[in-house]
Amino acid sequence: MERMELAGVDSSRLSAVLVTHEHGDHAKGALALCELLDIPLYASFGTALRMSWLEHPLFRAIESEDVFEIEGFRVRPVIVPHDSREPLQFVIEARSEKRLGVLSDLGCVTRNIVKAYQGCHGLQLEANHDPVMLRNGPYPPKLQARVAGNYGHLSNRQCAELISCLAWSGLQSVTAGHISEKNNAEQLVRQELSAALACTPDSVTLLPQDEPSAWFELR
Template identity: 65%
Template sequence: MVRYCSLGSGSRGNATLVADGDQALLIDCGFSRKNVLQRVLESECPVEQLQGVLVTHEHSDHAKGVQSLCEALDIPFYCSHGTARKMQWQSHELWRCITAEEAITVAGIQVMPVVVPHDALEPLQFVLRSRADRVLGVLSDLGSLTPHVLSHYRQCHGLQVEANHDPFMLQNGPYPPSLRARVAGQYGHLSNQQCAELIRASLWSGLQSVSAGHISEKNNDEQLVRQMLAQVLSCQPEEVQLLSQDEVSPWQQLN
């Protein structure tokens, strides 16, 4: 049975643990090796079950602990050629090159890399299909919802998505104008409204679980996220599942 949890989500580090049976993989490792191993321990997933790390892009809150962790565990890491070039991983023996729209299998899970609009060299996000044919869509770090992205994230059984900022808080917050423009731009991050639009476009009878993360500590407020997403999910605001920067989330299981 496929299940997943966030080991932490936000501008100071991101990692998502996905397990199917007695095998598991990580999506991103934006924490130190020591920190992420502690979080894996907190999740109660045996570290020896980890079979590899999928890397979305080179930004440090997603990639800084990847090489150290994989070398310590002697497991491969998977990313685009552009990400590997930016991180100087091209000659690393544990690097495996992946390409958008070409599925691979890691830890018994079929992984489809999806190209997204973000200000990185060759960013990818991932849709994962378990051996029991359950589909998990993990999506963050993109500035716009292209038809291509929306087509890949339809009919997922589980969604872990980004609700990075509230536009009003961003424009009136502490960031300098250049950084505000970057975050709000077509290659930046999704707003609460865009997150709601994504979820609305992805609603179907098989959707079992939705969680939102990468929530800005300076340009967003959890209550705003809850109110926005509760309208789309037809639930109470307190029922909306939000991911924390500093805490491991509960496991979500896709039946």
């Protein structure tokens, strides 16, 4: 709520909340927000099971990969490899046929993911870590292996490769988020992604963890 206010977003215009998976940085507070605004909470069965949401009247189950509609927006759930029960990410299409792809918390990019995110006009992607910083960073070996593994998070390089696969003439906006504070550095993200985006490092848009992003519009 606080972040919405800071971004100048009127919370009463929120129609629903989509939860990707049960990890705290994504699910914590989601139900409380939905209760406060009396709006539905969408999540997979596995996520809801983990969060004990199954019996809640505001919970709406997402059938994995079945497209559904929320107030004129078509929502396509996409299965991703991540170490949670039933993680999903989303491609959202407006009536104007503009498509926004939101993709974070995945250890590797599957063929299915590349197919699902083709033709997006906006992409919000994860550029989580730099492998060298991760290896030399403060995480214990087990956690390092988790982050770098196929069910962990995308590195800057993996993100850049994905951008190269998804780039097309209609792509207007790419933002990089879920950037690790300990295992990554802004400059490294900018370097890797600018090559894929064919822009200067300074014009790569990063989403910081500790403040709300600007408002982005697809035209």
